[in-house]
Structure formats: C-alpha cells, structure tokens
C-alpha cells in the first residue's frame with residue numbers, strides 16, 4: 001500500500017526562515033517601551049508619531065475616562081449590527097466638518113480604512129495608480145482591488161510624468177472605466193509632501209479621481225491642522241488618529257455616496273467590531289485640542305525648520321520639507337543600526353529603518369519630531385550626530 005505523502009514540515013520551514021532572517025541585518029524584534037524608559041531615564045524620544053504630544057494630553061485622558069463611564073470600553077458588535085453608538089456618529093459629523101467634506105466614516109485603524117477604500121471604490125476594469133513609496137496599507141488595498149478585476153500600477157516616487165502616461169494609456173484602452181490616483185500626502189519614510197496641485201491637474205486632465213492618505217499630515221499641516229489638502233483638491237481622503245491625533249482609528253472623508261457605499265460594501269468595515277467608544281472620544285478631544293492650542297503646531301513647525309537647517313549645516317543634505325519626519329539616509333542596514341545605537345548611547349531613541357521598509361542601500365535613521373522637544377534636547381541630538389564616525393565603512 002502506498003504511504004500517504006508527507007506534507008512539508010511547515011514548522012521546520014518557518015524555523016529556517018527565522019534563523020536566516022536572524023542572521024541578516026534585517027531581523028526585527030519588539031522592544032517594550034517602559035523598559036527602554038527605565039534603562040534610559042532621560043530619553044529623548046524621536047521614534048514616535050505622536051507629533052503634537054496628544055497621547056497623554058489631560059483633555060484626551062479625561063474625555064476617554066468619561067466615555068468609558070458612559071459607554072463602556074467596547075462597542076459589542078459590528079457597526080451594521082448594533083455597534084454604532086451616538087459617540088461614533090458625533091465624531092463622524094465633526095470630522096467631516098474638520099475636513100470640509102460631505103461625510104466621514106470611522107474605522108478601527110488607518111490601515112483598515114485604506115484597505116476598505118481601495119478594495120471597495122474601484123470597480124472591475126478600473127485603474128489604480130500609486131506612487132511606489134505609498135504606504136503598505138495602500139499597496140495592500142490595491143492588491144485586494146486587483147482580486148476583483150481592477151488593475152494596479154505603480155510609478156517611481158514623484159515621477160508624475162510616468163503617472164500621466166499610465167493614465168493616458170488606460171484612458172485610450174478603457175475609456176469607460178474609472179482611474180484612481182492614490183498618494184500619501186506626506187510620505188512616511190522620507191517625510192516629503194506629494195505635489196498636490198499637480199496631482200489634481202493630472203486628475204482633471206485624465207478624468208480620474210484622487211485618493212489621498214493624510215496619515216502624517218492631519219493635525220500637523222494646514223492653517224487649522226486640516227492636513228496638506230487645505231484646498232480640498234482630493235476626492236477621497238483618509239486620515240489616521242494614530243499619529244498627530246495621539247490615539248487610534250482611521251477616518252475616511254468624502255462625498256456622502258462614497259461613505260454610503262463603504263458602509264454597504266467594504267468588507268473591512270462590515271466584518272469587524274465597531275471601533276471602541278474610547279477611540280471616538282479620544283479623536284474628538286484631539287480635534288478640540290488642535291483647535292484650542294495652535295501653539296503645538298507652530299512649535300512643531302519651528303522645530304522642523306530648525307532641525308532641517310542644522311542637519312544641512314552638519315553636512316547632512318536634508319530637504320526643507322515642512323514635515324516632522326526627517327530621514328538621515330546612510331546606505332547600508334549596518335550603518336543605520338550603528339547610527340541608531342550611537343544615538344541611543346546619548347539617550348536618544350531614533351530607529352534604524354531598513355529593507356524591506358525602504359529600498360536596499362537606502363537604510364536610514366528616521367527622526368520623528370514632537371512639539372515638546374526642548375532646545376536642550378536639540379543640542380543633545382546635534383552633539384551626538386557630530387560625534388558619530390560618518391566615515392566608517394558603508
């Protein structure tokens with residue numbers, strides 16, 4: 001009798017993958033933050049996206065406490081079953097107003113919101129064109145869209161001539177289908193901004209739509225913290241509360257019909273439990289603080305300008321973008337790890353970002369500024385950077 005075929009030893013396969021990865025310079029492991037703080041009591045944290053330092057703001061904490069007392073800590077079911085609480089609806093109305101949009105919809109995270117929009121709004125035959133450096137959640141959303149018959153293309157970062165060609169070709173090939181330009185407002189690893197006016201021009205020229213991920217811009221950019229798209233050029237916008245708003249949640253804003261369709265058809269919305277009422281409370285309180293304390297934003301902008309200027313003075317060519325994400329690109333993963341460790345020895349936490357998050361040979365240390373950094377903190381940072389052995393082998 002034939003022996004049944006043995007299936008591959010899946011666990012052994014995983015162990016091999018782990019051991020190969022562990023031996024490379026791209027191994028990642030989790031560091032528990034409190035331990036870091038205990039080990040380094042005077043730590044300057046340049047690793048978090050809490051740009052306006054709202055995650056510990058007393059108003060957010062109070063509002064979350066009140067919300068817990070009133071609504072409990074969980075929603076109990078999905079939004080379409082019975083998980084939609086008045087606090088969700090109030091937040092969505094408020095957010096739509098903040099973004100000058102017709103309507104808004106809250107998701108558990110920005111990642112899920114991006115998956116929902118890109119997998120639900122484009123229809124079979126449509127084209128999605130993404131900048132190659134778009135966040136992984138947009139790429140993953142685009143991949144989901146291809147499973148239902150849409151096409152996804154990417155173009156090299158910032159090459160809007162290539163975007164234009166892709167749109168024009170599709171317009172000829174499938175004149176009756178729709179085209180979606182998808183972009184980060186602020187690119188998360190480089191900290192540069194999308195050329196929004198030009199993207200809107202191409203959108204108009206090619207009868208397309210523009211979907212903009214404002215994750216790193218909402219709360220930080222714009223007169224009132226409304227993001228990069230203060231002029232309302234994008235057709236659909238996704239914000240996340242996990243960065244400058246200090247908590248957690250993704251919010252899609254756009255035309256009312258888009259929001260209605262997401263509610264009806266977006267699997268990442270329908271088949272998950274509604275966001276916690278605590279999330280809605282924290283986001284609404286964050287919008288209050290953004291309104292009431294513009295000095296957080298102005299301090300942030302001043303710090304961004306100063307740090308970028310001082311990096312250039314140190315010989316580290318750094319574009320003068322208005323965003324708090326400032327990469328120091330050093331090349332190899334080993335060199336990025338060495339620089340991060342050097343900063344760590346000066347009580348500064350700034351993570352090494354390595355492939356696959358960035359391209360090979362574009363490893364970097366990513367500085368992420370927040371508005372509570374002091375002038376002394378900056379001096380400490382620049383003393384440490386000046387004492388790094390920049391000539392060590394790439």
Ligand SMILES: Cc1ncc(COP(=O)(O)O)c(C=O)c1O
Pocket residue numbers: 109110111112114135137184186188213215216240241242248249250
């Ligand atoms: C550009 C961008 N979009 C989306 C996300 C996902 O947001 P969230 O952390 O809320 O899931 C992130 C970061 O995580 C991001 O950097």
